[in-house]
Amino acid sequence: MRLNRRAAAVSAVALAASSLAACGGGSHNNNSGSNPSSSSSVPAISNSDFTSDFSAMETLKPLAQQGKGMVAVLLPDTTTSARYTTFDAPYLKEAFQKAGLSSSQFKIQNAQGSASTMQTQAEAAITAGASVLLVDALDSGSGAAIEQNATSKGVKVIDYDRLTQGGPSDRIYVSFDNVKVGKLIGEGEVSCIQDWGVKNPNVLIMDGDPTDNNAKLFAQGYNGVLDPKFKSGDYTKVGEPAGTWDPDKAQTTFAQQYTAHPQMNAVVTPNDDNANAVISYLQSKKVPANTFPTTGQDASLSGLQNILKGYQCGTVYKPIYLEAQSAAAIALYLRAGQPVPSGLVNGSTKDDTVGKDVQSSLQTPLWVTKDNMADTVVKDGAVKTSDLCISSLQQACKDAGIQ
Template sequence: MTPVPMRRTGRLRLGVRVAVAALLIAAGVSTAGCGAQGGSGGEKIALLLPDAKTARYETFDRPLFEKRIRQLGDYQVLYSNADQDAATQQQQAESALAAGAKVLVLDAVDSKAAASIVSAAHAQDVPVIAYDRLIAGGGLAYYVSFDGEKVGELQGAALVQALAGKKLRAGDGILMVNGSPTDSNSSEFAAGAHRAIDASGLQVLAEYSTPDWSPDKAQDWVAGQIAQFGDRIVGVYAANDGVAGGAVAAFKAADVSPVPPVTGQDAELSALQRIVAGDQYMTVYKAIKPQANRAAEVAVALIHGEKVTAPTTTDGVPTTLLEPVAVTVHDIMRTVVADGFWTVKDICTPAYVTACDAAGIR
């Protein structure tokens, strides 16, 4: 049993709180989801997510978190999305604090810059749960995410498997399209992927950290590598489905057919459709419901001053790390469909019906 660290470090001055309150509307903080009877009178929990480019946040994380909060009692969720801007997220956090949030559940745009949000929360004795991305500087009450290095290992191993048995020429190799340099998970994904790729002897032709996880920037970079290396590119490690989509678009724009194996992460609907169509080799499925539920449950426990337990710790922070799963075309039915993450109808729209039938997705 690991107690959640709580400490008092002072309070925000009244003038600052008033000024921050004025930012509430401008910063885009919304109030959603009062739950059933039996809670603590509508106390507020802030959910601060980093961007809208990654489809999972608006499609799954937010609604699942809000649903679990409603089930737990009479609470309000103050929701904000920073649209990949660290300064905006800072304002949103300050606005949530000024609005009376008792807990911050924070998925940081910039893992280092977010340390100032943690400090501001501590000034009001408000605990912070790091959601999906660890925040530098310590002082966190809890951390819930997936094992980032395991994600990278699954991606790298899948890419190695996709290329196994193929006769590669001297000079052939892969591209590595990593995640945002401001996301603490990106280095973990890359480390895990390198472990699998380097051990295989595959050559890495070039490697790139994608600013803001931007599919457009990933596409531009991959297009430049295609111009330089041409058919020497035999595969692409892409850190998530967004940048994978950018990589695939670059190959299609260059009339490369078939597209070499491309990895991904998050099991986005568009990625699953690319996998069915043969344009993306795999993705990593992360069951977001347990992650959102755990964050919600810990948040409510912290409001009531309860101790929370965790399977492990990260830098002294109580931590839950969930297990990711690799998904190729052969795994879609037993993973994302079986879990109700997506339905066959979602995936097999008219443009993909033939490919779905051929893959046994029906």
């Protein structure tokens, strides 16, 4: 999917820019290469420069001309979230192309859920002359092995979207503020419980896969919001079973919990695909709309439609075109052996395996409901109105100001 192009920065970009503007300027010495050319020949860029038309990437064409080798992107799967094929792959491709890389200078692959496939893809890319690996690992164990092997061969590494625990010390992590993502989910659940008039909230917490560091950060965020509610007795926590990103497993887990806890009347679901699986089960039990809060993440088509239907409270919208541009830009600096500007590195994330902070480029997420859907994901072109507003949802779209 491509974005609708707009002359002005969209609202989500403005939100991200306001929080990142203070990070611009200067340079960050990350030992990314040797023999740098004069600073006047190296373009400077900041996270706040990225917009939905990818125009900032065009300023990096001189940098692309300096670089050597291929940038290899390794994405994890096509089942845990639709984002990797719908957003990440096309946005990364556009970012590299706008910066002037030819089709032979970058490669985007998906491991289809297989760690061994990703390892094979990484080794093939290195053999083919990759100088930078951009890795969204399936799990930290396999991801760290891939990254350490790459580093031993002089290949630079970027952790994309999720941190690989135990990865190389000089890597850069590009993602969103994932504790904030979780906090938005928790706050969305609280607001929804109140707005939908849920009495004596009995809440199930459903986490993402425990091998995913992002899932840990999400849980940190929403548990930080909900734990005080449980401790005060305002809410009852019915359980927090082992997490997963597999929607089928999530539905099975929820069905078991629903049977074991018939008093349950709210659930925290960590992404739209898991939420959709839960909602399908609730609908099979004839649970009416606007009575059983669920949450989500990724602003997927199914998640947005479930919000309009009244089965999902909201979803965390992460403008992935910002994340993709930041990752592509950092890859270009590393490929050219140039220091990454500090405007692209605005934070740090703890790697618990090695006990060190990893320099990070973090974007700002946004909670989307019926009230702001038109002014965020729809305005950004992250979803087509024709796809969203199917015949059964045309009135709901109209009520939400979506034309």
